[in-house]
Amino acid sequence: DAKTTQPTSMDCAEGRAANLPCNHSTISGNEYVYWYRQIHSQGPQYIIHGLKNNETNEMASLIITEDRKSSTLILPHATLRDTAVYYCIVRVGADSNYQLIWGAGTKLIIKP
Amino acid sequence: DVKVTQSSRYLVKRTGEKVFLECVQDMDHENMFWYRQDPGLGLRLIYFSYDVKMKEKGDIPEGYSVSREKKERFSLILESASTNQTSMYLCATSYLGPGANVLTFGAGSRLTVL
Numbered sequence: 001d002a003k004t005t006q007p008t009s010m011d012c013a014e015g016r017a018a019n020l021p022c023n024h025s026t027i028s029g030n031e032y033v034y035w036y037r038q039i040h041s042q043g044p045q046y047i048i049h050g051l052k053n054n055e056t057n058e059m060a061s062l063i064i065t066e067d068r069k070s071s072t073l074i075l076p077h078a079t080l081r082d083t084a085v086y087y088c089i090v091r092v093g094a095d096s097n098y099q100l101i102w103g104a105g106t107k108l109i110i111k112p
Numbered sequence: 113d114v115k116v117t118q119s120s121r122y123l124v125k126r127t128g129e130k131v132f133l134e135c136v137q138d139m140d141h142e143n144m145f146w147y148r149q150d151p152g153l154g155l156r157l158i159y160f161s162y163d164v165k166m167k168e169k170g171d172i173p174e175g176y177s178v179s180r181e182k183k184e185r186f187s188l189i190l191e192s193a194s195t196n197q198t199s200m201y202l203c204a205t206s207y208l209g210p211g212a213n214v215l216t217f218g219a220g221s222r223l224t225v226l
Binding site for chain 2 (some may be wrong): 050
């Protein structure tokens with residue numbers, strides 16, 4: 001069973017920040033949140049992950065609420081090439097034996 | 113960058129045929145995974161492997177088997193293909209150890225079973 005809930009689809013204007021929400025209300029204390037995206041006809045691509053603290057890298061920022069029940073992926077300046085399905089995923093299990101629980105994702109459409 | 117190569121992007125097979133999907137990675141990663149992806153269902157794990165000759169069942173192993181004779185190669189086998197195995201198949205790898213355990217995916221193999 002998916003441990004995350006995401007909107008089915010979202011639009012965002014090119015150049016604006018895209019904010020993608022994710023609900024993971026049943027997450028456990030040691031379970032990471034990962035974000036991947038999948039551009040049409042390609043395999044998923046890793047974006048970012050976090051446990052408790054907010055994270056930022058060259059692609060995006062991840063904001064995790066204090067109670068860890070939800071998070072938001074932020075693409076600061078969306079481009080047309082950011083149009084993709086974005087998956088919010090919970091990692092369950094230990095480092096040596098883990099699983100990623102995938103949901104259906106959010107289809108993000110960047111409009112010119 | 114890790115490169116994960118899946119041998120075929122598109123395959124069309126007939127019901128009952130034996131199907132081999134090959135995945136090769138070039139970065140010495142211990143972990144390899146096979147997923148299938150269907151509309152509205154996200155990615156579902158079929159099998160994974162943490163080492164050569166080692167395999168573990170994922171969430172939906174029925175109708176599939178795997179082989180890992182060399183560290184860099186992980187094969188998915190459909191012994192007798194059926195129409196409900198029409199899907200996109202994705203191979204992924206990651207290293208074994210603490211930390212991010214980021215998955216790197218291949219481009220996918222779209223299988224159609226007639």
